[in-house]
């Protein structure tokens with residue numbers, strides 16, 4: 565049994581498109597403990613989203629492996645991987661990935677279906693989160709009827725509602741004003757007071773270092789020492 569909750573072992577990811585190979589990530593090894601708040605920093609194109617996508621099993625490494633709670637996620641069947649994702653892992657996508665024809669309420673509801681809550685519990689849960697993020701009056705609107713920052717907050721709520729024990733957040737404050745960003749980060753880091761949460765934040769630099777226990781810097785796909 566590994567002492568770490570998440571281990572990335574010599575991870576590399578190459579993308580081949582139009583006869584060109586891009587080395588998005590090059591031999592990256594990091595270890596995270598349960599309940600860590602970790603920040604992955606780096607310029608645009610440094611490989612932050614690629615690393616998060618590898619850690620959350622959305623893409624497979626060209627070389628290396630990702631171990632979560634002693635199980636190598638790259639060796640899991642699609643079925644076991646989706647069970648792990650739905651039970652433990654929450655992803656806040658850089659581009660939100662909200663369903664455009666579903667209302668704000670329905671976008672969050674869909675993420676909660678596997679929890680098997682009653683209709684009443686579901687509504688209580690969703691409305692309470694929307695209230696905490698000042699979006700209660702937007703529940704019945706479509707994502708396109710929200711500002712971009714409000715859409716980002718819905719994407720965050722959708723992930724939080726599942727109460728995952730590991731959260732990968734890709735630029736979670738990239739589209740909101742500074743005050744809202746601070747509120748979101750306080751909220752995310754305060755989750756640790758209620759329950760065990762490991763938080764991995766990717767940012768090109770707009771998240772203050774004070775929010776992280778550990779910081780890793782990526783530069784052209786390589787980890788800086």
Ligand SMILES: Nc1ncnc2c1ncn2[C@@H]1O[C@H](COP(=O)(O)OP(=O)(O)OP(=O)(O)O)[C@@H](O)[C@H]1O
Pocket residue numbers: 579580581586587588606607608609610611612613614615658768
């Ligand atoms: N699916 C893909 N196909 C080809 N190249 C890709 C793909 N995904 C990422 N890349 C390349 O990998 C490199 C790293 O991209 P990545 O999205 O990880 O950067 P990032 O650090 O998240 O940048 P940003 O701060 O702009 O979000 C870039 O050069 C990008 O062009």
Ligand SMILES: [Mg+2]
Pocket residue numbers: 612613614658734
């Ligand atoms: Mg990115």
